[in-house]
Amino acid sequence: MSSESFDPSTTEPAAVSASQTKASNESEAPQPPSIYIFNLGSTKWKQSNDGPFQGETLLECFTNALRCIKARGYRVQGAMYSPDGANIFIDTEDELWDDSVNIHSQ
Numbered sequence: 001m002s003s004e005s006f007d008p009s010t011t012e013p014a015a016v017s018a019s020q021t022k023a024s025n026e027s028e029a030p031q032p033p034s035i036y037i038f039n040l041g042s043t044k045w046k047q048s049n050d051g052p053f054q055g056e057t058l059l060e061c062f063t064n065a066l067r068c069i070k071a072r073g074y075r076v077q078g079a080m081y082s083p084d085g086a087n088i089f090i091d092t093e094d095e096l097w098d099d100s101v102n103i104h105s106q
Contacts, residue, residue, distance in 0.1 A: 033058045035065055035086045035103055040077055041093055048098040061103040062086045068101050 035058070037048040052061045062081050065088055069076055074092040094100065 033083065033085045035061055035088065037065065037069075037088045037090065037098070037101055039090055039092055039097055041091045043093055043095050043097075046098055048101065050103050053104060056105065058083065058086065060105065062088075064105060065101060065103040068103070072097070072100050074101075 032051050034049050034051040039046055050061075052058050059081070062079075065086075066076065066079065069088065069090055072092075072094075074090045074094070074097060077089040077091050079088045080086060090097070090101075
């Protein structure tokens with residue numbers, strides 16, 4: 001696949017190869033996978049974002065978060081996991097819930 005760009009020295013569009021496009025996109029730093037936790041409760045809207053430490057997997061952190069949420073008595077409204085990241089939606093009246101939820105091994 002190629003895309004076109006305009007070359008000002010001519011009136012012809014210049015073709016850009018797929019390998020050139022890929023090379024320019026490789027300079028962007030990949031985003032590490034994260035777990036986003038959202039509180040849908042009636043408290044002030046807040047979200048938490050954290051990711052695995054070295055030696056932890058995203059799936060391990062995801063299950064740790066769910067266990068921690070259950071232990072605190074918060075209601076899980078929904079949870080989605082993929083290798084690119086995870087989302088957990090909870091419902092709690094606890095204003096300090098984000099200080100209480102830990103995704104890391106204890």
